[in-house]
Amino acid sequence: MVLHQTRSQCSNSTNRRRFLAACGVGFFGSTAGCTTIVNSLADLALGDVNLFNETENVLTGTVTITGPGDETVLSESFELPPESDDDDTDENNDEDGVTAYEDVWTEPGTYEASVELDGDSEVQGESTTSESISIDDTSEEMLAIAFGMEGVDDAIGFIVGESLSDFAQA
Structure with missing residues (x-):
């Protein structure tokens, strides 16, 4: 018997692992109150570039990252559901806003990060934005692109950090 997974099945499996890790982050963060535990668990769910939807709407668009050598290192369309307030995330919203x-x-240096939202998607009147970011440690640093996040000056904010708590402190 030959077993194989399609790209979609692998993606769903990865999304579910991220969702479970995010649930674990919330559970341990609320019970233990320990930043180290929360950051360790969040590292399982986060990648180099992370989109956070803090609005009440589904956002669709494209994220593009250009590397220090002017090469495109990421260009992906996304459909980002809003962050859920309840613990009940259904199968169609298993990523919970992330x-x-x-x-x-690819290497330390300055990257150009840009977001272009589709059609009716906008955050506080903004639908496109870009920012130059500096990545010094490619194995540790992450980028958060936060849509409608409280405490961030811009409707679409860019935050570089090494942990989830770095993003929350912005």
């Missing part, structure tokens, strides 16, 4: 992309950073 999408992660791994293996983006």
Whole structure:
């Protein structure tokens, strides 16, 4: 018997692992209150580039990252559901407002990150934005692109950090 998974099945499996890790982050964070535990568990769910939808709407668009040598290292369309307030995430919303992309950073340097939202998708009137970011440690640093996040000056904010708590402190 030959077993194989299609790309879609692998993606669903990865999404479910990320969702379970995010649930674990919430559980341990609320019961233990320990930043180290929360950050360790979040590392399982996060990638090099992470999209966080803090709005109440589904957002669709494209994220593009250009590397230090002007090569495109990430260009992906996304459909990002809103963050769920309840613990009951259904199968169509298993990512709970988060999408992660791994293996983006090719070398230390300055990267150009841009987001273009489709059609009716916008956050506080913004539908496109870009920012130059600096990545010094490609194995540790991550980028959060936060849509409608409280405490961030821009409607679509870019935050570089090494852990989930770095993103929350922005």
